[in-house]
Amino acid sequence: MSKVECKLNVNGLTKKIYIFEDKPLIFALRNDFGLTGTKLGCGLEQCGSCAVIIDGEKKLSCNLPAIDCQNKEIVTIEGLGTDTSLNSVQEAFKKFNAAQCGYCTSGIIITVSSLLEKKNKPTSEDILNALDGHLCRCGSHSVVLKAIESLIEN
Ligand code: FES
Numbered sequence: 001m002s003k004v005e006c007k008l009n010v011n012g013l014t015k016k017i018y019i020f021e022d023k024p025l026i027f028a029l030r031n032d033f034g035l036t037g038t039k040l041g042c043g044l045e046q047c048g049s050c051a052v053i054i055d056g057e058k059k060l061s062c063n064l065p066a067i068d069c070q071n072k073e074i075v076t077i078e079g080l081g082t083d084t085s086l087n088s089v090q091e092a093f094k095k096f097n098a099a100q101c102g103y104c105t106s107g108i109i110i111t112v113s114s115l116l117e118k119k120n121k122p123t124s125e126d127i128l129n130a131l132d133g134h135l136c137r138c139g140s141h142s143v144v145l146k147a148i149e150s151l152i153e154n
């Protein structure tokens with residue numbers, strides 16, 4: 001199999017890369033774009049750690065071919081805020097220390113950011129549904145929920 005050209009728009013920047021057709025998006029992000037905030041967990045679309053936002057929708061990137069993401073707007077954890085200004089979800093997670101090892105955290109922040117973009121006052125059910133599929137081996141769930149609730153109360 002030979003490599004093919006693939007033009008991706010990530011965090012507002014478009015870049016041309018050459019990849020195998022079946023290369024999952026997560027490896028293009030991490031290896032070709034140097035964006036290592038997106039984490040590989042299960043690789044089986046079961047843990048949520050690889051979540052990114054594509055055209056406004058949360059998507060898992062571990063099995064999604066990068067070439068299928070051309071002509072779309074991809075946002076990773078690095079693209080939610082800036083170096084000097086975190087987005088509100090990142091700020092809340094920082095304030096509440098809503099992580100232990102942090103491996104699952106960027107996927108969760110991506111999902112919550114995507115949810116709040118669509119609905120600024122989500123119900124508890126909305127939040128639990130959104131977080132379904134995000135596994136945290138460290139047990140940070142309760143403090144994660146506190147951080148999210150603080151965003152909705154304000
Ligand atoms: S690494 Fe993609 S869902 Fe686990």
Ligand code: FES
Pocket residue numbers: 099100101102103104105135136137138139140
């Ligand atoms: S904080 Fe360690 S896996 Fe969630």
